[in-house]
Amino acid sequence: MELLRGAIRTYAWGSRTAIAEFCGRPAPTAHPEAELWLGAHPGDPAWLETDGGETSLLEAVRADPEGQLGAAVRARFGDVLPFLVKVLAADEPLSLQAHPSAEQAVEGYLREDRLGVPLNSPVRNYRDRSHKPEVLVALSEFEALAGFRPAAGSVELMRALAVPELDPFIALLTGQSDADGLRALFTTWITAPQPDLDTLIPAVLEGAVGYLRSGATTFAAEAKAVLELGERYPGDAGVLASLLLNRISLQPGEAIFLPAGNLHSYLHGVGMEVMANSDNVLRGGLTPKHVDVPELLRVLDFHPARDDTLHPHTQRDGIELVYQTPAPEFATSVLILDDENLGHEVDAPCRHDGPQILVCTQGSAVVRAKSDEVRIDRGSSAWVAADDGPIRLEATEPTTLFRATVGL
Numbered sequence: 001m002e003l004l005r006g007a008i009r010t011y012a013w014g015s016r017t018a019i020a021e022f023c024g025r026p027a028p029t030a031h032p033e034a035e036l037w038l039g040a041h042p043g044d045p046a047w048l049e050t051d052g053g054e055t056s057l058l059e060a061v062r063a064d065p066e067g068q069l070g071a072a073v074r075a076r077f078g079d080v081l082p083f084l085v086k087v088l089a090a091d092e093p094l095s096l097q098a099h100p101s102a103e104q105a106v107e108g109y110l111r112e113d114r115l116g117v118p119l120n121s122p123v124r125n126y127r128d129r130s131h132k133p134e135v136l137v138a139l140s141e142f143e144a145l146a147g148f149r150p151a152a153g154s155v156e157l158m159r160a161l162a163v164p165e166l167d168p169f170i171a172l173l174t175g176q177s178d179a180d181g182l183r184a185l186f187t188t189w190i191t192a193p194q195p196d197l198d199t200l201i202p203a204v205l206e207g208a209v210g211y212l213r214s215g216a217t218t219f220a221a222e223a224k225a226v227l228e229l230g231e232r233y234p235g236d237a238g239v240l241a242s243l244l245l246n247r248i249s250l251q252p253g254e255a256i257f258l259p260a261g262n263l264h265s266y267l268h269g270v271g272m273e274v275m276a277n278s279d280n281v282l283r284g285g286l287t288p289k290h291v292d293v294p295e296l297l298r299v300l301d302f303h304p305a306r307d308d309t310l311h312p313h314t315q316r317d318g319i320e321l322v323y324q325t326p327a328p329e330f331a332t333s334v335l336i337l338d339d340e341n342l343g344h345e346v347d348a349p350c351r352h353d354g355p356q357i358l359v360c361t362q363g364s365a366v367v368r369a370k371s372d373e374v375r376i377d378r379g380s381s382a383w384v385a386a387d388d389g390p391i392r393l394e395a396t397e398p399t400t401l402f403r404a405t406v407g408l
Contacts, residue, residue, distance in 0.1 A: 006038045013032070014031075034289040071228070076408060082276060082406060093172070096263065130276050133327040140273055141254055149244065161204065186300075208226045211223045212224070217279075232286075276327060330406065331405050350391075357385065
């Protein structure tokens, strides 16, 4: 077991304070810090702090896959860590995006290989062969758009905005199944000529302003999101697409799960993400990056998102609060040390095979494994190899540890 130093990713939508303050570093930072990667992704692996200096987690896994990953994980996923943990901090909206299924990822990767698209090309969609389901657990109040809402809900929202220019599009959502109507309208907007968007979007923004000035509250969050997106991305079809998506607000500790094909955009907040170890993203707007509309339409799931899918159930088991998600690549939970569990050693067995990544989000704890012990404070992390568990914990103050492991 070793302390784990994450890799910082800087993007324009990130925060100059959130990740730095979480990790105990001076803030503000010179550049917006968007993500702290804790894993063995080749694009930016984390680093193990060993007695002999820092070692890449990616190289440690390659050098000893049996000890680091365990037999069960190797049998299912090969000699790679199948999940990636990120601390995400969004001060501005992320792109409107979706991720492919496992089958779509393999097909797309091989297709782009045959076409000779380099892996590092900005127009490459598929950088690996994996799908990318993900769960985000909020560390602060967190705002997002995720999954298509039932067509009737979008019709009600658009009528509430009282924009006559929307009337022809409302008609596309009626008289057919939700999935067919949402596909027709989203496709119409995402492929609309720019002059049409330059006429329709300002009308929608004006309608949102009028709605908020009226004092109505039913769709206040949706109207505010439309205005924010319209200001940051004028003339972008993603502004219209937001009218078709669920507007979600999470409190700290609440979670959202995003399966393949779920169209989403994180708007604002800090969260802990766990995902399959993939970098496959199909973008649909709200970004200056490459947008491949035909490929996005191919992978999207236009069925309205089910609430029990978007918001995973939780189950308490002793000190562990488990977020129940279906992906075999990862499992996510929170270890809570308080009250009678303070001041003495507490067992923290893991119900899953394989390694663990622990991130302290509150307090401080000593983590003991077979080979060693480490202390992790708020913002610090530890790697527990498969052959080093189970672990035991000891804290003298209320402490919360975020745990990610393989979902087998």
